[in-house]
Amino acid sequence: MSQKPDExxxxxxxxGESNAFGALVDRYKxxxxxxxxxxxxxxxxxxxxxxxxxxxxxxALKDFKxxxxxxxxxxxxxxxxxxxxxxxxxRQIETTSIDISxxxxxxxxxxxxxGLEAKERAEIIKHALQELTGEDAVLITLxxxxxxxxxxxxxxxxxxxxxxxxxxFRCRKRLATILEHNLEQENIHSYGRQ
Numbered sequence: 001m002s003q004k005p006d007e008x009x010x011x012x013x014x015x016g017e018s019n020a021f022g023a024l025v026d027r028y029k030x031x032x033x034x035x036x037x038x039x040x041x042x043x044x045x046x047x048x049x050x051x052x053x054x055x056x057x058x059x060a061l062k063d064f065k066x067x068x069x070x071x072x073x074x075x076x077x078x079x080x081x082x083x084x085x086x087x088x089x090x091r092q093i094e095t096t097s098i099d100i101s102x103x104x105x106x107x108x109x110x111x112x113x114x115g116l117e118a119k120e121r122a123e124i125i126k127h128a129l130q131e132l133t134g135e136d137a138v139l140i141t142l143x144x145x146x147x148x149x150x151x152x153x154x155x156x157x158x159x160x161x162x163x164x165x166x167x168x169f170r171c172r173k174r175l176a177t178i179l180e181h182n183l184e185q186e187n188i189h190s191y192g193r194q
Contacts, residue, residue: 006070013061021058028071029054031146032078038129038137039082049085053078068155072148076156079138128178136171143168 006027012020029050036049057077064073129137135157142148142156150168154161 007066010061010064010070013058018058021054021061024070024074025054028074031071032074034141034145035075035078035138036082036085038141039079039134040085041134045085045089046082049078049082052085053081056081068152071146072152072155075142075146075148076158079156080158082134124179124182128175128182131178132171132174136167136174139164139167140171140175 004023006024009020009023013024032053033046033050036053037043037046040046040049053074057074060077064070129140132140138157139153142153143150148156150161150164153159153164157164159167
C-alpha cells in the first residue's frame, strides 16, 4: 500500500482521476468492513454496507472539507450506513444481556491474559468483542484498534465526548466480564480434558 497521505489521493480523485480512489479503498476496506460487521452481524450484509459506504464516500468526496481526518469521515459514513441498513431491513443492533452488578478486578484479568500466547489472546478478545452490543463493539474497535481519539469517535458516532468516555469505561467493564466468563469456561473445559 502506498505511504502517500490520504489528501494526495483525495486531490487526485477530485481532479478527475477516479482510479486514485482505489488506494483509499485498499487502505480502509478492512476497517470499514469490520465496523459494518460489528453492527449488522452478517458477512454478506457487512460487505454490502462496505460497498455502499465507499460508493457514497466517492460521490461525496468533493464535499469532504478536511476538518477531520479522512478516516474519521469515512468511518462516520460506514457507521450511519450500517444503522440505515438495519433500519431498512427492520432490524436493530443486537444486544447481549450481561450482569455487571458484581465488581471485577480488571487488573487480575490483565495478568491472566498476559500469560496467554498473543495469538490465543487475540482470538479470545475477538470472541469477547462479538458478544458486546453492536455500538459497544464499534466503540472499542474505534478506540483500541483504530486509535481514534474520543473527539473523533464522537464525530463518527454522533455522541458527545463525555458520553463516549463514560460508555468506553462501561464497555471495558462489560468486556472484562465477558473475558472472565470465557476464561472460566475455558479453564473448566481444559480441566475436564485432563
